[in-house]
Amino acid sequence: MKIESVDFFYLSMPEVLDIGDGSQDALLVRVRAGGYEGWGECEASPLTSIASYVCPMSHSACKPLKYSVEGKSIDDVSDIRRISTLVHENSLDLLQADHTLSGIDIALWDLLGKKLNEPVYHLLGYKRAFPKLPYASQLFGDTPEETYQKAKQTNAAGYKAVKFGWGPFGKNGIEKDIAHLKAAREGMGNDAFLMIDAGTVWGEAVTAAQERLAALREVNTFWFEEPFINGALSPYKELSNSNPKVPLAGGEGCNNFVQAQAMIDYSGVSYIQIDAGRIGGITTAKRVADLATSRNVTYVNHTFTSHLALSASLQSYAGIEKDFISEYPVELKSLAQEIGKEKILPDSDGYIHLPDKPGLGIEVDKEACRNYLVDVEIKVKGKALYYMPEL
Amino acid sequence: MKIESVDFFYLSMPEVLDIGDGSQDALLVRVRAGGYEGWGECEASPLTSIASYVCPMSHSACKPLKYSVEGKSIDDVSDIRRISTLVHENSLDLLQADHTLSGIDIALWDLLGKKLNEPVYHLLGYKRAFPKLPYASQLFGDTPEETYQKAKQTNAAGYKAVKFGWGPFGKNGIEKDIAHLKAAREGMGNDAFLMIDAGTVWGEAVTAAQERLAALREVNTFWFEEPFINGALSPYKELSNSNPKVPLAGGEGCNNFVQAQAMIDYSGVSYIQIDAGRIGGITTAKRVADLATSRNVTYVNHTFTSHLALSASLQSYAGIEKDFISEYPVELKSLAQEIGKEKILPDSDGYIHLPDKPGLGIEVDKEACRNYLVDVEIKVKGKALYYMPEL
Numbered sequence: 001m002k003i004e005s006v007d008f009f010y011l012s013m014p015e016v017l018d019i020g021d022g023s024q025d026a027l028l029v030r031v032r033a034g035g036y037e038g039w040g041e042c043e044a045s046p047l048t049s050i051a052s053y054v055c056p057m058s059h060s061a062c063k064p065l066k067y068s069v070e071g072k073s074i075d076d077v078s079d080i081r082r083i084s085t086l087v088h089e090n091s092l093d094l095l096q097a098d099h100t101l102s103g104i105d106i107a108l109w110d111l112l113g114k115k116l117n118e119p120v121y122h123l124l125g126y127k128r129a130f131p132k133l134p135y136a137s138q139l140f141g142d143t144p145e146e147t148y149q150k151a152k153q154t155n156a157a158g159y160k161a162v163k164f165g166w167g168p169f170g171k172n173g174i175e176k177d178i179a180h181l182k183a184a185r186e187g188m189g190n191d192a193f194l195m196i197d198a199g200t201v202w203g204e205a206v207t208a209a210q211e212r213l214a215a216l217r218e219v220n221t222f223w224f225e226e227p228f229i230n231g232a233l234s235p236y237k238e239l240s241n242s243n244p245k246v247p248l249a250g251g252e253g254c255n256n257f258v259q260a261q262a263m264i265d266y267s268g269v270s271y272i273q274i275d276a277g278r279i280g281g282i283t284t285a286k287r288v289a290d291l292a293t294s295r296n297v298t299y300v301n302h303t304f305t306s307h308l309a310l311s312a313s314l315q316s317y318a319g320i321e322k323d324f325i326s327e328y329p330v331e332l333k334s335l336a337q338e339i340g341k342e343k344i345l346p347d348s349d350g351y352i353h354l355p356d357k358p359g360l361g362i363e364v365d366k367e368a369c370r371n372y373l374v375d376v377e378i379k380v381k382g383k384a385l386y387y388m389p390e391l
Numbered sequence: 392m393k394i395e396s397v398d399f400f401y402l403s404m405p406e407v408l409d410i411g412d413g414s415q416d417a418l419l420v421r422v423r424a425g426g427y428e429g430w431g432e433c434e435a436s437p438l439t440s441i442a443s444y445v446c447p448m449s450h451s452a453c454k455p456l457k458y459s460v461e462g463k464s465i466d467d468v469s470d471i472r473r474i475s476t477l478v479h480e481n482s483l484d485l486l487q488a489d490h491t492l493s494g495i496d497i498a499l500w501d502l503l504g505k506k507l508n509e510p511v512y513h514l515l516g517y518k519r520a521f522p523k524l525p526y527a528s529q530l531f532g533d534t535p536e537e538t539y540q541k542a543k544q545t546n547a548a549g550y551k552a553v554k555f556g557w558g559p560f561g562k563n564g565i566e567k568d569i570a571h572l573k574a575a576r577e578g579m580g581n582d583a584f585l586m587i588d589a590g591t592v593w594g595e596a597v598t599a600a601q602e603r604l605a606a607l608r609e610v611n612t613f614w615f616e617e618p619f620i621n622g623a624l625s626p627y628k629e630l631s632n633s634n635p636k637v638p639l640a641g642g643e644g645c646n647n648f649v650q651a652q653a654m655i656d657y658s659g660v661s662y663i664q665i666d667a668g669r670i671g672g673i674t675t676a677k678r679v680a681d682l683a684t685s686r687n688v689t690y691v692n693h694t695f696t697s698h699l700a701l702s703a704s705l706q707s708y709a710g711i712e713k714d715f716i717s718e719y720p721v722e723l724k725s726l727a728q729e730i731g732k733e734k735i736l737p738d739s740d741g742y743i744h745l746p747d748k749p750g751l752g753i754e755v756d757k758e759a760c761r762n763y764l765v766d767v768e769i770k771v772k773g774k775a776l777y778y779m780p781e782l
Contacts, residue, residue: 018454025447025449044485044486045487047776051439051441059410059435060409061591062435088620093413093644095435096443204649231647233657258620262622265624266624278486374447376770377768377769378770379766379767
């Protein structure tokens with residue numbers, strides 16, 4: 001069958017707050033072929049990704065994404081891989097391309113799973129999807145007291161793992177940071193996994209990160225995430241060799257396979273965190289999962305938005321039993337909550353399971369999504385290259 | 392003084408051909424402050440970069456670029472660095488950001504140079520700009536015979552160095568490639584520097600590139616450029632350790648400092664090629680030039696568009712005498728030729744010199760540019776976020 005249409009829907013909360021919460025808007029992608037419909041989601045800046053899909057060609061290696069997608073065959077997984085390769089060749093110099101490809105690639109896997117009546121993880125070669133232990137991923141409180149209350153509530157809700165990140169961490173001096181760390185541990189109790197996410201706050205500056213290691217060790221931090229910007233291999237490596245030892249995590253900012261490969265090979269991270277909505281979709285995420293396995297690095301999904309995106313990000317390492325940790329956003333804005341009709345919820349033991357349904361197993365709630373639609377029009381030389389399609 | 396306005400002008404040839412020629416369109420940036428005007432240029436996909444400048448915020452680390460630029464102070468070089476840092480923080484998850492920042496950063500250096508009555512290389516700390524030997528950068532011919540003719544003409548025009556790239560190379564089998572290499576050397580003569588650019592044709596596949604090494608060595612190739620995609624550290628490293636030895640060049644696809652750092656530290660390239668229009672502007676390019684010097688890697692500009700972009704890309708290593716090679720596009724479309732009123736032309740010894748004038752030393756020819764303007768309108772929720780400004 002041929003790809004008949006690729007449609008982008010920009011959804012947003014009525015008000016987007018200046019906080020590190022990625023669930024405030026979304027770019028949904030719908031792909032249609034042979035009577036089937038697949039859905040995907042691109043991370044971050046919907047307008048920019050839409051523009052990259054429809055923009056005029058700049059030269060042979062800077063074509064709009066639509067050039068590599070529309071009208072192409074989609075009958076088996078090799079077709080998805082071929083489209084991914086095509087986009088990389090034809091949109092090599094289009095920086096936004098990998099974010100846009102991500103949603104398209106996810107939608108293609110969903111579509112093919114529906115056509116072949118298989119969950120995506122089967123198509124990826126996994127016999128089964130192992131349960132994952134979700135960590136309740138959330139922002140630090142504005143104050144240590146608020147962080148403590150959030151941790152206590154998370155513990156009371158039954159989560160065995162938690163992550164606090166962004167917010168004030170790293171911005172108000174080391175004493176405040178230590179107070180947040182202690183509050184998080186105290187609120188969750190000593191048995192819980194506690195992850196800390198610095199949200200790239202120190203850029204490339206190793207010393208500031210090193211100064212927090214003792215306190216991170218003291219509260220038994222399971223991992224210390226993104227002290228530096230993505231790809232800052234030398235700072236990561238230096239920190240990973242510092243004492244006391246705290247395992248490092250990073251990689252959510254990777255936009256392609258070789259960036260993730262560099263993080264795995266040279267940064268010293270113990271955990272590689274991949275967002276299928278950024279790295280180029282499930283196709284590329286699976287390549288990274290395979291590489292991580294061969295390098296004894298633990299693969300973890302990065303997800304801070306809808307359960308459609310969550311399902312997509314879990315597929316690529318669903319069958320790797322030893323990589324049992326997963327990011328699970330617990331502070332989703334209503335938009336991100338309502339995108340999918342189904343939810344991926346922790347069972348009585350606190351584990352989450354991928355839907356045992358064709359494709360991603362998450363049906364998009366079109367009616368709910370309509371409430372969040374953002375009307376966009378892009379005209380070039382008086383011609384509309386994009387206007388909001390019918391949902 | 393405060394930044395009063397930042398305006399984007401999308402220019403394009405009437406017809407954009409499906410060839411590896413980056414001079415077919417351009418995104419000009421004009422920044423105004425305190426009665427001064429600075430100009431810059433962003434590489435590739437003007438529409439996408441415009442969208443990234445005006446897009447609605449997705450979250451705290453995914454803001455439009457305008458958030459970090461408009462209304463900000465611009466009095467000395469520390470202000471430019473501060474704006475660059477702000478963009479990296481505020482637009483961390485906006486993938487296109489670095490291409491857009493590039494043009495803004497270049498325009499800010501131009502503006503500040505005009506205000507302080509200094510060429511940009513002085514503001515960067517260089518006492519003088521050393522002459523550079525331009526290599527005539529062009530596409531391979533469609534046939535070896537055509538490559539031969541192009542090489543002969545380039546030699547007759549007085550160039551001492553030439554680069555052939557893209558086009559058919561790597562696509563039609565090794566015999567054809569060898570024929571092109573021999574044709575290039577024959578046409579240029581034995582004394583010329585001959586650079587070969589594979590245009591990332593082999594992706595991450597080392598063997599295909601290795602198979603060309605003997606022929607590359609035989610024609611005394613000065614460097615072998617971009618056999619692989621940017622950031623493919625392992626394939627580059629493996630090829631750099633292969634025999635026979637041919638020096639490798641790469642890096643034009645780097646979008647930030649740490650990507651260039653990774654290429655310098657881990658890929659085994661002898662030449663790091665930086666495009667100021669992609670890496671985040673002159674600010675980041677200068678950081679890379681300093682790092683390259685400390686690592687004994689040779690810095691080279693990447694430029695395949697206007698002389699405004701050429702001046703911008705030369706500034707960052709103008710004062711490094713030993714790095715004397717420069718990319719010099721010789722097949723510019725009329726659009727790219729006409730953007731600047733001044734040209735950077737080889738002297739009687741075949742060397743090029745940066746203009747000894749304030750800023751970039753290239754005055755934009757507004758009248759000529761008007762002939763290439765592309766009318767763009769971006770509306771979100773019925774409100775025009777971008778429409779073509781007055782040139």
